[in-house]
């Protein structure tokens with residue numbers, strides 16, 4: 001059995017990934033380290049709470065003592081780091097926590113993994129690592145900044161982040177790269193486009209619009225609504241991360257996109273139509289400062305080198321996602337009311353697991 005540390009596994013992508021890897025690889029034990037910030041929700045993982053190959057630990061990736069203890073206990077062969085502050089709008093209001101979690105947290109994970117994985121742990125200059133160890137940093141297309149009407153981001157596009165969130169993710173990518181170049185640490189960086197699918201926190205575009213539309217509340221569209229994102233279904237993203245875990249070459253970056261470019265206003269209109277509501281709910285509001293105009297990912301490297309390709313069309317993925325939120329109204333209501341935060345206390349009491 002391989003012990004894998006997944007950090008931030010109570011969030012949207014991490015919780016989908018944990019279920020995906022447990023389903024697809026019988027030889028993994030997953031330890032999920034998550035601080036349970038507002039974005040962490042153990043109700044996302046309720047269907048695997050009795051799974052013997054899954055363990056939850058509440059804690060902070062910036063806590064060196066804790067991360068070291070976990071390594072001593074589980075002797076991880078891989079870390080997949082999803083833990084982050086992930087919402088651009090929050091980063092504009094409060095950048096500090098973004099720099100702290102998204103950069104320093106990554107350095108703590110790298111340092112700890114390095115000291116456990118080196119064949120000579122006390123020799124910083126040795127580049128010898130135990131076999132089959134790997135650190136995967138889950139990054140974002142936003143590190144590349146913004147595109148004009150044409151072109152795509154490739155792995156060689158220079159980093160040019162435009163908001164505190166993307167700046168923190170770009171900084172983390174550079175730290176991960178430096179640990180590869182300086183210490184020979186076996187790392188991969190994956191940069192994905194905008195994810196959508198079940199269990200996404202309803203502050204992001206698609207779940208927010210579905211939730212508001214169902215309740216016939218205003219649908220706030222920033223600026224002119226003509227910004228373009230490339231949408232990736234979360235299960236296609238999970239498959240890509242597994243490919244990188246199994247086959248990614250040390251030190252390489254892989255772009256992961258869905259090849260689904262849509263303007264924000266088109267997405268909102270599709271949701272309104274699918275839910276049978278009126279477009280009069282759409283309200284244009286003040287634009288986000290530093291708002292990137294267009295993202296588009298060239299994913300040819302992961303396709304040709306690792307054999308990954310997305311399976312979802314956007315039409316199918318969006319329709320399934322809308323249906324998921326309709327049939328999981330209880331999940332959505334508990335997130336919107338804040339009740340989901342009581343789940344940890346109820347499940348684990350005051351005992352720190």
Ligand code: NAD
Nearest residue numbers: 008010011012013035036037039040060061083084140195
């Ligand atoms: P999310 O906000 O839903 O989840 C983040 C998780 O990290 C939460 O469970 C939270 O409790 C946890 N966390 C935060 N700070 C922590 C800390 N200090 N220690 C331990 N856990 C902590 O985010 P997501 O949408 O699932 O994104 C996961 C990763 O993917 C992030 O790194 C994000 O930057 C990246 N990403 C997301 C998207 C997207 O569309 N959602 C796109 C590109 C990249």
Ligand code: TYD
Nearest residue numbers: 088194203204205206208220221222227264
């Ligand atoms: P978001 O889901 O926050 O993801 P990101 O900023 O990481 O791309 O936003 C997606 C797009 O939707 C982005 O261009 C901002 C826009 N948007 C709105 O127009 N209204 C909203 O209420 C939200 C949350 C986002």
